[in-house]
Amino acid sequence: MPEEKSANQTSSPTIADVGDNDPERAYKSSTVTVLYFAQLREERGCSEEQLGIDSSTPSELFVEIFGRQPDGIGFAINQSLASGKESIQAGDVIAYLPPFGGG
């Protein structure tokens, strides 16, 4: 099970920190950028982070990160709205979108 190393992350034992020096693990795991906004940003403690993930959908990744279902949360992958059920690819930029409040 990959270890948690970044000071930014709350405890979430299934998510690998990209900053480790294990080249074999870096080769095996996918790295994505995750963006947080509004109340999710406050909860996570950062607006952006790099995460290594084994494979997942944005929806499943949300459950790994926050420990709950993404009820009412929208998804974007690489600046396009998404259902959250797409397969994540290495290098993707995933955004979790709480209900909007613009205007």
Place this chain on the structure above:
Amino acid sequence: MSEQILQSMHFRVGPEPLEPSHLIELVKRSSCGALLLFVGTTRDHFNDRKVVDLKYEAYEDLAVTMMSEIAQEMERQWPGTVIAIEHRTGTVEVMEASVAIAVSAPHRHEAYLASRYAIDELKKRVPIWKLERFEQGAHWKANQL
């Protein structure tokens, strides 16, 4: 005076204070006889609670993409409309503008419909978030759909 080739849409999301009258200049066209400007400003109350200010946050690139999508729908539905949308991020004090939408169209019928569509769709689809700040506490306010 020669006609410039002008874009039919303009979008901006950023922290600078809005100058709504500037959007009027952006959408003026000789082919349009009606021009509407909608400005959303910070209100001093939410239900019975006094609002100190609002703080907006945006996924800027996606917000502009969604504004562009909305504007393209407007052009298809009401041909000849010209659209400019700006949304401010960061702190917006009471009575200051958070959003400005200017629409010009050949006739007022389309202008009113397009202007209404733009703000309604923006509230549903554009990734911007609003923190309502009260004297005690703050709350991320989701738009009613």
